[in-house]
Amino acid sequence: MTTRPPTSSGSWRDGDHPGRRKFVTIGDLDLESGDRLPDVVLAYETWGRLDETGDNAILVEHALTGDSHVVGPAGPGHPTAGWWPDLIGSGAPLDTDEFFVVAINVLGGCQGSTGPGARAADGRAWGSRFPRVTIRDQVNAEARLADELGIRTWHTVIGGSMGGMRTLEWVASFPDRVATAVALAASGYATAEQIGWSQAQILAIRNDPWFADGDYYDRAQGPEAGLGIARRIAHITYRSEPELHQRFDRDVRDEPAGDNGRPRYAVESYLDHHGGKLAGRFDANSYAVLSEAMNSHDITRGREGLREALAPFAGRLIVAPVDSDRLYPPRLSEELVEAKPGAELVTINSLVGHDGFLTEVEQVADLLRSVVVAPRRH
Numbered sequence: 364m365t366t367r368p369p370t371s372s373g374s375w376r377d378g379d380h381p382g383r384r385k386f387v388t389i390g391d392l393d394l395e396s397g398d399r400l401p402d403v404v405l406a407y408e409t410w411g412r413l414d415e416t417g418d419n420a421i422l423v424e425h426a427l428t429g430d431s432h433v434v435g436p437a438g439p440g441h442p443t444a445g446w447w448p449d450l451i452g453s454g455a456p457l458d459t460d461e462f463f464v465v466a467i468n469v470l471g472g473c474q475g476s477t478g479p480g481a482r483a484a485d486g487r488a489w490g491s492r493f494p495r496v497t498i499r500d501q502v503n504a505e506a507r508l509a510d511e512l513g514i515r516t517w518h519t520v521i522g523g524s525m526g527g528m529r530t531l532e533w534v535a536s537f538p539d540r541v542a543t544a545v546a547l548a549a550s551g552y553a554t555a556e557q558i559g560w561s562q563a564q565i566l567a568i569r570n571d572p573w574f575a576d577g578d579y580y581d582r583a584q585g586p587e588a589g590l591g592i593a594r595r596i597a598h599i600t601y602r603s604e605p606e607l608h609q610r611f612d613r614d615v616r617d618e619p620a621g622d623n624g625r626p627r628y629a630v631e632s633y634l635d636h637h638g639g640k641l642a643g644r645f646d647a648n649s650y651a652v653l654s655e656a657m658n659s660h661d662i663t664r665g666r667e668g669l670r671e672a673l674a675p676f677a678g679r680l681i682v683a684p685v686d687s688d689r690l691y692p693p694r695l696s697e698e699l700v701e702a703k704p705g706a707e708l709v710t711i712n713s714l715v716g717h718d719g720f721l722t723e724v725e726q727v728a729d730l731l732r733s734v735v736v737a738p739r740r741h
């Protein structure tokens with residue numbers, strides 16, 4: 364759930380140590396829908412130092428249930444340890460001796476940024492009143508944070524999945540503010556199948572009797588069961604069929620015993636684990652808002668096609684699909700490379716599927732070392 368920062372304007376922080384959350388008020392945000400979201404706060408974390416030229420900043424964009432805590436242990440404001448361990452630090456692929464690394468909790472999220480669990484001006488959680496936001500709205504908000512930090516052009520923007528969507532939207536919306544973009548396990552638009560999977564997940568949440576039309580924050584219980592089901596559905600799409608087969612096959616867990624003596628398959632217990640874990644650390648409304656934001660993703664909206672959307676970008680574009688990804692199949696990355704002359708395709712090899720961009724940390728590290736960071740030193 365959202366940890367509400369103190370109400371004020373300008374920047375404030377939990378602490379000055381690297382990786383400690385900071386907050387900035389970016390003011391009112393006009394949304395694509397025509398709504399205006401007032402007094403928007405974004406939570407973010409930084410590592411390293413912005414140099415005098417201001418051109419050494421790297422933006423790391425998190426995926427659906429990630430947050431600004433890219434590296435480091437769990438702690439206040441961070442329900443989990445970092446989701447890309449060891450990628451940021453002195454001598455790490457995103458080397459803080461050289462770069463100023465920024466990660467922002469996405470608009471609509473639940474780890475410090477304005478989202479449905481945050482309090483509106485009347486002191487009540489936004490809940491059902493939280494407006495629809497798009498990936499483009501989220502990137503517009505992030506651009507305002509970049510302005511606040513004095514970052515005109517990102518040296519690199521990198522992200523996977525929903526983070527890859529924001530990376531590509533940065534390229535399309537602010538082509539002169541990104542020098543290099545790395546989009547992992549992503550696509551230029553949400554596909555019919557992705558939208559279909561999202562629908563099932565959103566319905567699981569909204570049909571939980573404890574959802575209360577989204578206004579459950581002052582109740583004894585929220586729609587954790589619905590969120591858990593959503594996560595189970597999603598998690599299957601994040602993994603490959605061969606991986607699930609190899610890991611679990613038809614194995615049965617002997618405890619706890621299944622109801623009515625039916626077997627409890629190991630894969631069920633695994634999905635129960637992931638469903639329960641997410642329900643304990645994430646806000647269901649945020650999950651639905653962010654899923655709808657992902658459904659909105661389409662860098663071609665108002666820009667003709669992929670080619671036209673990417674044409675103004677003069678920087679370096681690297682797209683990195685996971686070869687076994689059935690949710691964002693490699694053809695979606697190949698389309699981007701075909702649409703953008705000079706764009707590079709670097710395939711991540713993994714049995715895992717979509718989550719490969721999180722689990723194959725070494726390959727991501729190699730990618731960052733070889734194609735992103737190294738060229739700056741020459």
Ligand SMILES: CC(=O)SCCNC(=O)CCNC(=O)[C@H](O)C(C)(C)COP(=O)(O)OP(=O)(O)OC[C@H]1O[C@@H](n2cnc3c(N)ncnc32)[C@H](O)[C@@H]1OP(=O)(O)O
Nearest residue numbers: 426428429430443444445446629630632633636718721722
């Ligand atoms: C690491 C984080 O969660 S950081 C928080 C932010 N998170 C994100 O941004 C991404 C969200 N995380 C994820 O999507 C996933 O957790 C991933 C991609 C990181 C997981 O990748 P993997 O390393 O392949 O983990 P895997 O899917 O095997 O799950 C391991 C967990 O399942 C449990 N598990 C494995 N098999 C079973 C089973 N048959 N029954 C019950 N539990 C099982 C393990 O005990 C382990 O539990 P733990 O995570 O509580 O320690």
Ligand SMILES: N[C@@H](CCO)C(=O)O
Nearest residue numbers: 426427428429524525
């Ligand atoms: N498993 C990741 C990837 C979603 O694309 C997450 O939960 O954020």
